Amino acid sequence: MEKPSNPDMSFEAGTVLGKVDEEFCSPKEEQKLTAQLHGIIAVRTQEIQQKKNDVGKCQQSVTQFEPVTTAKNELDCKMIPLTGIGTHYLSELHQTSLLSAVQRILSLYHKYTSQSTGAAINDSYSQMQQCGETLTTLARNIPILNEDIVRLSTESLRFQNSLLSCQHEINQMKQVIDEKDSCITHISKTQETVKQELSSIRQKVEDLQSISYDGICTWKITNASEKMADAQSERQTSICSPPFYSSPTGYKMRMRLCLHGDGNARKTHLSLFFVLMRGDYDEILKWPFNFKVTFCLYDQSDQQRHIINSFRPDVTSNSFQRPKTQMNVEFGFPKFYPLPEMLQDGNNYMKDDTIFLKCLIDDRPKDILAYALRLNPGLPFHTQQELIQQSIEKRQEQQRQTLNYPLRNNMAPSPTSNDSAEWENHVSATDENVEEAICISRVYSVHSAATSTNLVDSSSNEET
Template sequence: MASGDQYSTGKTEASLAQESSINDAYSAPESRFECPICLAWLRDPVLTSCGHRFCRSCIYSWLERESACPVDNMKLKKEDIFPDNFTRREISQQRTKCPNIVRGCLVELSPLDVESHLLVCEYKTPELPDNEKLRCSFVDVGCDEKFEDEPELQRHLEQHIQKHLTLLSQAYSKMTANSNAVASSSGIAQQANFWDPPAKNETPSGILDDNLQSLLRALYEKIVFLEQKSREQDIIIANMSEQISSNNLSMSKLHHRYCNGSFLWYFNDFKNKINAMRENPHLMHYSTGFYTSVNGYKLCVRLNLSPKDNNYLAILIHVMKTDHDQTLDWPFSGRLTIALIHPMLSYKTIKETMMTRPELDAFKRPVQDLNPKGFGYTEFALLEELIDQDFIHNNQLLIKVQAQPV
């Protein structure tokens, strides 16, 4: 039975927009969300008695070797460490891009969900046979590293310049100790196409060292040139990725605006989010806003566990504020249909239709970005049945909402 939501969410459209804002891939977290040990997003955050936050696994591993806080060196024991659920909730509301954005993945998700997403990301690095992997450009001088794709190879070249210079220096030493150094250096230079050595029989022994030093100097110059070229390409790729993400966001907003009240919400990472809501009954998830028509009403969908029985999913609809509310008839009146789509068997789809009730606050003209009162079903479906009947496909639940004003 449809019912009005009787408790405020405290969410506004502004906060929803903040949660879905685009961050750079691999962007550094704010200092309050960064673990001082691993320098990454806090995972399973804990708070020490001296007031510092760490990943649980990081600080526990630290205390196996040390007995003091790594920040202020105060004495610290495992009994002085406590779960920091407040910070966990704050991090869960942040959004970051999938690290595989360099390969085309544009998914935005909570930093807490990145590791589980990478296991199923369709853009993750392919596992190639050893004989098909890319070799380092300095393989001829002793670098045996192999890589799955071009981005990994480029990162290796940028991060190991000193190593490659050392290998070049060692190769030079071997060449000078070898009686066939002239022939070997000539062959390398001809392959690189940047040094034209004198003929073998015309090379006086007195200028041999000068020629080898010229070769080494040319190799150094080539490395510097390649490094600069690599950085320029990184900048170009980063700019292109940002433009693509911006265009995709604009297209997404355009799609939501012109969906004519028929909205699809792909609720990703279902299992982890359900577990998080079991731990924190006040945690709620909101869809992006959508419109009933071009200049119609704006709505969004909310999903959380039923406050009466957390074995049930609650699905409610909220009215949102627009810049043309003065042109609409209030309170909102119409027909609302909510459906949980079965990915394989359409006859198993769960669908409920309800008529709005104008006397409820949920349908009055919103004075905030998001009307705090929602309308829908506090016990829409039993979680166990959804899982048993295979509604969850690829850890994703598909929700369809149709809104028809009358």
């Protein structure tokens, strides 16, 4: 077969063959492609005929032959000259050989594709069998799956209903919890109020239980350090004793203590004041109040070095007039006791964080009051009164004996007389007996109204 010299024709023929190779051709499609190939060959033959002269001119100078194979099959071939290549391409032999080559290519293509398709079909059939078995298995499980779907749908519906019910219960519980929280908050506030009221009631009960009606108030102050700190920080600058009365139908009074001092005595002394309060029997009492007031700070050791201060009221002061309000203006000692001494270690006036104060309304002499304050507070009241009365009677008897001693010409005996030694011994013995009777001790600090220099009416804050 001669080799085509026209590249365009070769390209179109290759394009047709490429289509044949790319597509899976049926016999009809093969005939159609063959017809298209003949058409292309005819068109290209005309183009070759038109260029025949040009080819001849180009080949006039060629004297040698180039072997070109022409054959109907592989055994039938011969050599043709190069100058006759154009005629050869147009010859029936070349066209027949080209068509035969195309048919062989198609035959080989069909053979290959048939083998490939068969193998593919076998593989596909095997896969289809596997898929069929799988589908059979799946089809067999479909009823079970349908039952499961129905069961799961039922359970899902039941769970949804249960979930809605639980959600409703949760909302109700949240509402109940909110109500309980609100109730707890209210109860907490109420409890705090009740605690305060209970504390106030307890204090009132304690005050009522400790109320005395004999003009004497013994005041026990606990947690003194904490109360001093409150006074120092001005959270609570003063504390008050329970009320007490001079008699069941007498004056109503109380003490007021400033643990960090008051006024000019702040930060330096304990300040202690007497306060008259409005009572139930003020209409029948004598005014102004005119009874001596005595304060005592107890020494809690066996030494009994009590601190005692007293004053007699100033009847012109508003502090001792009939109360027009709940209580009058206080009156007392801003500098009752030095604060640094109270805070010293080993101080006997504050032990176990406790302080004891006493207030007495009594017109007895100071020496009798000193004796009364030395008596054991644990003795019954009537026993204390009997001892005080015995002390008073003994003192009066000793005074009468002293006054009834025989004097010569209203003068003391001469030191040179025989009676001199007896007189001196009697006076000495009398002095000792009097001191024993009235129990005057050097450890007392007794201030009368005439000698006290630190009395203050808190309304004017001036010393009297």
